[in-house]
Amino acid sequence: MSFFQSSKWSLIAGGITAPSGFKASGVSAGLKPSKKLDLALLVTSPNAQCSGTFTQSFVRAKCINLCLERLSKTAGKVRAVLVNSGHANACTGNRGIDDSLIATRALAEKLDLLEEEVLICSTGVIGEPIPMQKLLKGLDPLVMNLSKEGGSDAAKAILTTDLIEKEIAIEGYLGDRLIRIGGMAKGSGMIHPNMATMLGFLTCDAGLPKDVWDAMIDRVVDCSFNAISVDGDTSTNDSFLAFAQGDILDSQHFNELEIGLKLVSTYLAQSIVRDGEGANCLFEVKVKGTSKIAHAQIIARQICSSCLVKTAIHGCDPNWGRILSAAGSTGIPFSLDEVSIWIGSFQVMSNGQPVEFNRKLVIRYMKEIIKGNNASDEKLIISLVVGRSEIEAIAWGCDLSSEYIHINADYTT
Amino acid sequence: MSFFQSSKWSLIAGGITAPSGFKASGVSAGLKPSKKLDLALLVTSPNAQCSGTFTQSFVRAKCINLCLERLSKTAGKVRAVLVNSGHANACTGNRGIDDSLIATRALAEKLDLLEEEVLICSTGVIGEPIPMQKLLKGLDPLVMNLSKEGGSDAAKAILTTDLIEKEIAIEGYLGDRLIRIGGMAKGSGMIHPNMATMLGFLTCDAGLPKDVWDAMIDRVVDCSFNAISVDGDTSTNDSFLAFAQGDILDSQHFNELEIGLKLVSTYLAQSIVRDGEGANCLFEVKVKGTSKIAHAQIIARQICSSCLVKTAIHGCDPNWGRILSAAGSTGIPFSLDEVSIWIGSFQVMSNGQPVEFNRKLVIRYMKEIIKGNNASDEKLIISLVVGRSEIEAIAWGCDLSSEYIHINADYTT
Structure with missing residues (x-):
């Protein structure tokens, strides 16, 4: 990738589990008629800092409200994200919040976490609720499969009409520390500035103070995910979650880290556009x-x-x-x-x-x-x-x- | 048309020349390779009041500037509008204003009018200048063909990618006066709120004070031409010109007249959408x-x-x-x-x-x-x-x- 030429960062294999401190998995819970992978899980080690960016639409899925509330309540100290694909669970009336609560509660028990440490992102058809029995049955295999190698399965499980998986990982020395950044995304239609049926996840094994991380991710999203458009429509479920975990990074390296975060986010954002519905270029x-x-x-x-x-x-x-x-x-x-x-x-x-x-x-x-x-x-x-x-x-x-x-x-x- | 049921107005044959005091014509000047009609002219009797609404885009054809300046200079007392189709004469550098001036000057001489009493609207491909020799040669036949029956030819001559002509006329008694309103329009792509590659012309044989007419036309455009969208893009050349001429209407009939103006404008606006490029409904x-x-x-x-x-x-x-x-x-x-x-x-x-x-x-x-x-x-x-x-x-x-x-x-x- 030509845009790496002028930076300290180099491309490595893998995605969200390339940085240390992250595990992931993806399974087929039968949510998609195609039997493709449709349930993904990302789990971080304790003390990870999460920054979330969500759709600006007034019509948003209730899982977004849940994420916002829990990120606020925990000051970003969440530990796990569940992603179901096939059903956006948006505009489904009361089931929207009820099913999000049930799913995250069940997962929190299995992972021995507090409920508020678990988030959920849903993507798929608007107006259709999640087949909850299938989802709940899928949680055990999902937790069982959690691993350092699970990033790629997770990247597959979050897709809907996408034609290709979108994941990337890079590494670079900041001072004498080797830092890795990983990411995955989904989305091919309804992509528009201010995010739209777009899910993005970023992981990083350098720790940062909450205020620094939040501000950095704001800038990163603004010049990547917010700068793409597939069809001008915006969605109910757009979410971008960025996790930083590990020893706190020396502030002299913040700028270099931000360059790396932008590389990963720009790559993912461009991948979404390349995979835009019916797109040829x-x-x-x-x-x-x-x-x-x-x-x-x-x-x-x-x-x-x-x-x-x-x-x-x-x-x-x-x-x-x-x-x-x-x-x-x-x-x-x-x-x-x-x-x-x-x-x-x-x-x-x-x-x-x-x-x-x-x-x-x-x-x-x-x-x-x-x-x-x-x-x-x-x-x-x-x-x-x-x-x-x-x-x-x-x-x-x-x-x-x-x-x-x-x-x-x-x-x- | 069902929307006439509840009003005083009824549909009649014809278009912009149905009201008294207006003549029009349309000829083929060879501007379009297809040899279809491509030059239109509308002439009003003296003392007509013209209200103009134009594209809000910062990239607009210089003919729009010319119209705005002349409407301002004459306080809306213009007498003729020339329309050329096939070439938008937008983004053509200095030729944009030069050619607009040459065309209207030549026409003013032939009609024995002041230059500032003549407007020009252009529609067609952006970035291509008007073949001026052809246009100038077309002015004589255009003036020669001016007639009370010329509305339909004019309605044909303003079209570009349109599949059908868009014209309408209505009449109704306001008190004991029979008033007629006529209109024609073109446009099928690039139509979006705030007008776009859309030309619209309205004529009315009731006179109104300038301030009343301008305010009325503002409201009429807002609920008709500004309420349609074909592809979300806006254009460089959108113009809507509305002429009122005749004895001043009693103010007790202003509301009823406005209903008629809205009927005509809404019909034309909807016709543009129906004829939207590739539109089926x-x-x-x-x-x-x-x-x-x-x-x-x-x-x-x-x-x-x-x-x-x-x-x-x-x-x-x-x-x-x-x-x-x-x-x-x-x-x-x-x-x-x-x-x-x-x-x-x-x-x-x-x-x-x-x-x-x-x-x-x-x-x-x-x-x-x-x-x-x-x-x-x-x-x-x-x-x-x-x-x-x-x-x-x-x-x-x-x-x-x-x-x-x-x-x-x-x-x-």
Whole structure:
């Protein structure tokens, strides 16, 4: 991965159980008709610090409320997370909270933990409750299978319409300490800034004070999971949980650790977009020159969310008018006379004036990426300068294809 | 049309030239490769009052600036509008304003008007200038063809990817005066709240004071053209121009006139959505119970813009979870416990609890509408109650189909 070149971090095998102090497992409890793995568990050693980020939607699953309450009550000292896939348990009336309580209580007993030390994340169809008998029967094998090697099974068990697992682990020396960071995620549709049917989990074997860890994870989420869009919709169940456990890290290494956390989170976020429903390519939008970073973010994310930009990219059409039009529709003020646009390395607009460009070459550049292996490192780059400042932001999106329509036109039926 | 039942207004033949005091024409100037009509003209008698509403995008065509300046300079006393279709003349650098000035100057001379009394609207591909020689050659036949019967030709000449013309005229007695209102519109993609690649024109043979007319048109646009969404993108060229000319109307009839203006504008706005790129059905979202009307509007429009809702409707899938999820993602606060949802007359959620419903019947209801003749009166109705107030708003959208992808994946190439 090219983005590792300039950092202290290097890629290693594994995922959430690569750092010390974490065990995981994944089993099939029969929740998914396909009999694929559908129940995952992550357990940390005592004193891990957990920071949680959740959907901003007012319509959210009750398991989110449970997580928020318990993170608050324990000041982030939770020990285990149960994940069930297939049923979002959102908009299921009273069963939403009842079933979340029953599941975490049963698991807490088996793990000999306090109830409030156990969280639950659910993902799947909205409006359908979890088949609780199956889930409860699945807890024993789930606990039995807990191991240092269980990260990969857990990464499989949290998936729904995803085509590929999303996990990563990196390591690097911070001073003379070897630190590892691991992560896994799921999500392929309904992904939008502010998180959406997206579950993400990050583990790290350096300890950090609660306030430092929370602030660090805020920044990390903002430039990774909050910077992606698959279809512009947001979800009821989005959750990102980040655990830090181990001896407290010397503060001189905080910046380097944050770089590692961003690498892992950005990789996972981009993997979600690459695996976007019906997606054939990942594209990256860089926006520079606004007065505030939030403005650059809004413009970049709007371009990534535009159906017209997404279909143009799908059709390998260098239609910069749609890119500019999406930027303009945000309400963020900028002067057209200062706008320059590039598709890849090809400049198509300079200071508000269209630039003569070799359309065939640009189309070839787009076709090579869209026809490539999307699981690879390739991405289509769109760059905009909208003003004179050096402030910039990046967002990621995927093309919009007929396949997306087919997948989504009959998901529940 | 069922929405006429309760009003004084009745449908008549024709469009923008049905009211007295207006002439129009449409010719083929060779701007479109297809040789279809591509240049339209609307001319009013002296003293008409024009109110203009334009795209909110920061990236807008220079013809919009020209219209705004001239409406301001003349206090709305403009006399003619030229419309060219095929080329948006947006993001074309200096040519944007230069060509708009040349075209309106030439037309003003031929019509013996002041330059500032002539407006221009352009629609088509962004980034491509207008073939000016062709446009200028087209002005003579355009002026020659001006007539009371020219409304229909004008309605054809403003179209781009539209499949059908959109025009309407109504009449009704306000006191003992017979008043007529006419309208035409174009637009099928890029339609979103706050207007988008949408052109709309309204004519009325009752005179109104400038301030009354401007305020009335503001309200009319807000509940019609600003309440529709085809693909969530906004455009560089959206314009709505409304002309009132004739003896000043007695103020006791203002309310009744406004009802007529809303009928015409709502019909045109819905026609645009029905003709949405790749659309198979129009759906209407009613939201009730918010603390402010703006909140109900935001929720209704968000549901209409959701790719997941739009694909679910395309697949005749009564996936109310996506409807609720879209509502929740707006950031407008409401309590899930007070949410009830209906698809057609079928209740699917009651006070936050899922309701057992006959899925087959709901699917049949959806299929009948989506398979029907979309140019007809049929629409799929989605109703939400999100609180206890009586405040409500309505928005309209269309399903998202593979055809949309095909149309948009290679529009310029």
